[in-house]
Amino acid sequence: MRETDVLRLIATRVTAAGDDAAVVPFKGTNLILTTDMLHRETDFPTGTTPRTIGWRSVAVSLSDLAAMGARPLGVVLALADENLAEKLVSGVLDGALACCEQCGTHLVGGDIDRQRELTLVSTGVGEAARPVRRDGARIGDLICVTGELGRTAAGLNLFSSGEMEAANELFCFPPRVEWGMKLAHLAKSMLDISDGLAHSLHLISSQSGVGFTVEWKRLPIIPALSGQITGENLRDAILFTGEDYELLFTVPADLVTNIDPTVRFTMIGHVTGHGFLLDNEQLPDHGYEH
Amino acid sequence: MRETDVLRLIATRVTAAGDDAAVVPFKGTNLILTTDMLHRETDFPTGTTPRTIGWRSVAVSLSDLAAMGARPLGVVLALADENLAEKLVSGVLDGALACCEQCGTHLVGGDIDRQRELTLVSTGVGEAARPVRRDGARIGDLICVTGELGRTAAGLNLFSSGEMEAANELFCFPPRVEWGMKLAHLAKSMLDISDGLAHSLHLISSQSGVGFTVEWKRLPIIPALSGQITGENLRDAILFTGEDYELLFTVPADLVTNIDPTVRFTMIGHVTGHGFLLDNEQLPDHGYEH
Numbered sequence: 417m418r419e420t421d422v423l424r425l426i427a428t429r430v431t432a433a434g435d436d437a438a439v440v441p442f443k444g445t446n447l448i449l450t451t452d453m454l455h456r457e458t459d460f461p462t463g464t465t466p467r468t469i470g471w472r473s474v475a476v477s478l479s480d481l482a483a484m485g486a487r488p489l490g491v492v493l494a495l496a497d498e499n500l501a502e503k504l505v506s507g508v509l510d511g512a513l514a515c516c517e518q519c520g521t522h523l524v525g526g527d528i529d530r531q532r533e534l535t536l537v538s539t540g541v542g543e544a545a546r547p548v549r550r551d552g553a554r555i556g557d558l559i560c561v562t563g564e565l566g567r568t569a570a571g572l573n574l575f576s577s578g579e580m581e582a583a584n585e586l587f588c589f590p591p592r593v594e595w596g597m598k599l600a601h602l603a604k605s606m607l608d609i610s611d612g613l614a615h616s617l618h619l620i621s622s623q624s625g626v627g628f629t630v631e632w633k634r635l636p637i638i639p640a641l642s643g644q645i646t647g648e649n650l651r652d653a654i655l656f657t658g659e660d661y662e663l664l665f666t667v668p669a670d671l672v673t674n675i676d677p678t679v680r681f682t683m684i685g686h687v688t689g690h691g692f693l694l695d696n697e698q699l700p701d702h703g704y705e706h
Numbered sequence: 707m708r709e710t711d712v713l714r715l716i717a718t719r720v721t722a723a724g725d726d727a728a729v730v731p732f733k734g735t736n737l738i739l740t741t742d743m744l745h746r747e748t749d750f751p752t753g754t755t756p757r758t759i760g761w762r763s764v765a766v767s768l769s770d771l772a773a774m775g776a777r778p779l780g781v782v783l784a785l786a787d788e789n790l791a792e793k794l795v796s797g798v799l800d801g802a803l804a805c806c807e808q809c810g811t812h813l814v815g816g817d818i819d820r821q822r823e824l825t826l827v828s829t830g831v832g833e834a835a836r837p838v839r840r841d842g843a844r845i846g847d848l849i850c851v852t853g854e855l856g857r858t859a860a861g862l863n864l865f866s867s868g869e870m871e872a873a874n875e876l877f878c879f880p881p882r883v884e885w886g887m888k889l890a891h892l893a894k895s896m897l898d899i900s901d902g903l904a905h906s907l908h909l910i911s912s913q914s915g916v917g918f919t920v921e922w923k924r925l926p927i928i929p930a931l932s933g934q935i936t937g938e939n940l941r942d943a944i945l946f947t948g949e950d951y952e953l954l955f956t957v958p959a960d961l962v963t964n965i966d967p968t969v970r971f972t973m974i975g976h977v978t979g980h981g982f983l984l985d986n987e988q989l990p991d992h993g994y995e996h
Contacts, residue, residue, distance in 0.1 A: 417789075417790050417791065417792050417795065419790070419818060419820075421792075422790050422795055422818050423818070425792065425795060425796065425799075426795070426799065426816070426818070429799050429803065430799075430803075430813055430814065430815065430816070437815065438780065438782065438814035438815035439814075440779055440780045440814055440831075442733075442779060442833075443732075443733045443735075445733075447737070447779060447780070447831065449780055449782050449814055449815055449829075449831060450782070450815065451782040451783070451784050451815065451816060451817050451827070451829055452784070452817050453784040453786055453817050453819040453821075453825075453827065454819075455786070455819065455821055457821075458819075458820070489730055489732060489737060490728065490730045490737070490739055492728065492739050492740070492741040492829060493741070494741050494742070494743040494827045496743055496745070496825070499707075500707050500709070500712050501707065502707050502711075502715065505707065505712055505715060505716070506715065509715075509716065509719050509720075513719060513720075523720055524720065524728035524729075524730055524739055525720065525727065525728035525739055525740065525741065526716070526720070526741060527741050527742050527743050527827075528709065528712050528713070528716070528743075529743040529744075529745065529748070530748070531743075531745055531747075531823060531825065532822075532823065533821060533822065533823070535743075535786070535821065535825060537741070537743065537784045537817075537827035537829075539739075539741055539782060539827075539829035541730075541737065541739060541831055543732075
């Protein structure tokens with residue numbers, strides 16, 4: 417099956433499917449649960465260090481928690497590899513622990529296993545009194561993104577050209593956990609851009625029953641990428657390449673000045689009644705399939 | 707590295723390592739987190755149905771929660787396969803949902819991915835006001851096991867001899883969640899026998915700083931297995947083969963009659979000051995390495 421068909425099948429069977437993470441009411445608040453699988457062939461280009469592998473493995477789950485506006489409570493990590501060499505295991509732990517620390521949480525457990533292809537699965541558990549979903553966008557809301565777009569694409573280009581140190585640095589992206597928590601009481605819809613900006617905009621639109629219009633010239637493109645590629649290539653990388661792990665959110669215009677000044681974000685457009693427009697042209701809904 | 711060396715390395719870096727699941731204090735109680743990775747080659751013999759694969763994948767995590775005396779709050783499941791055929795995905799979901807339901811909890815989310823070898827990682831989150839660890843066994847306590855031993859070994863033999871229906875049935879073991887919760891206020895130490903009875907006894911002993919003496923004739927062996935093999939083979943299967951997923955626990959002798967009558971358990975020996983004895987002979991600490 418295609419991944420979208422699998423997801424559709426799962427959505428009919430699993431109650432909480434269809435957001436960045438699952439929401440489980442508990443003790444007057446909500447537990448937020450998310451799990452992500454990464455593996456060598458698809459997710460880690462040649463030159464990715466064990467530390468980056470560990471960092472990125474837990475970062476993708478922490479980014480999902482951030483997208484719900486959740487405070488992380490703990491992360492567990494399952495690691496499988498053919499040899500489980502000490503250098504690999506130790507490096508993965510270094511990266512995973514450092515990323516957890518940066519996000520104010522802890523790696524609390526895991527599992528190890530032998531398998532031919534290096535595989536990592538991280539699961540994050542968080543708490544959110546008011547989780548931010550994807551279905552709250554309303555006509556007139558501003559559409560914003562945190563940080564800069566194109567970080568993963570820029571990293572991939574650097575891996576290809578052999579600039580391993582800079583590539584690894586870009587691949588260790590900071591999950592926007594603190595910003596997500598600060599946005600939780602203002603953002604009406606939010607997700608992380610793990611499947612490309614275009615698909616992420618379409619997800620919010622379809623789940624909220626709205627349209628959008630965004631402007632290319634407003635997109636905050638990371639200098640590393642705009643120095644590497646231009647024109648159509650740059651456009652494709654930003655709109656349709658996955659794994660940016662910034663937060664895309666909508667906020668009522670009269671609340672935007674209430675956003676905590678430490679949250680670095682850019683307004684890129686606004687929510688409309690219908691139509692999916694980039695610079696007045698239809699933006700197709702295709703993106704990265706994991 | 708050998709698995710034990712990897713675990714030792716991890717234990718020096720991850721605070722909560724060294725029990726069936728991690729304990730995270732939260733809102734006056736504790737969240738219990740556990741994650742388990744299974745894959746085709748090691749864990750699922752030829753003839754294992756998709757439903758059994760789904761069942762067993764979540765059952766191993768629910769068993770870890772049971773071993774802490776925790777009430778499950780939710781399970782997430784990551785599934786990777788080369789083709790993600792509808793029959794596979796649908797069957798895995800059937801089994802995972804059925805097992806969650808039997809344990810009074812829900813499958814709340816997951817991840818899917820493409821990978822050559824079928825791989826599943828389940829993560830269970832539970833709650834336990836007083837989690838039962840492995841270090842509370844005291845001299846004189848009774849040593850008990852729930853249910854019957856040898857279920858997985860019997861299942862493997864049936865898979866080998868082509869009796870697929872009966873084999874699948876045995877492989878869909880019931881996680882002892884309800885019993886674990888009922889034992890939580892009486893058991894002083896507890897774990898699930900996922901690495902063989904001998905190794906499980908040694909784990910409790912080393913973490914509690916005690917010894918044990920158990921009797922072969924008291925062990926509750928599942929009839930399916932004692933009908934298949936005898937003598938040394940039976941002894942090896944029970945003592946040193948992993949994955950029984952029954953609960954091994956210790957309880958003070960004067961409390962044993964307080965155990966809820968719906969918990970089916972057998973006393974197999976008692977905790978001593980030193981020595982690791984089966985029928986007055988040393989029981990070596992070797993067991994199943996995943």
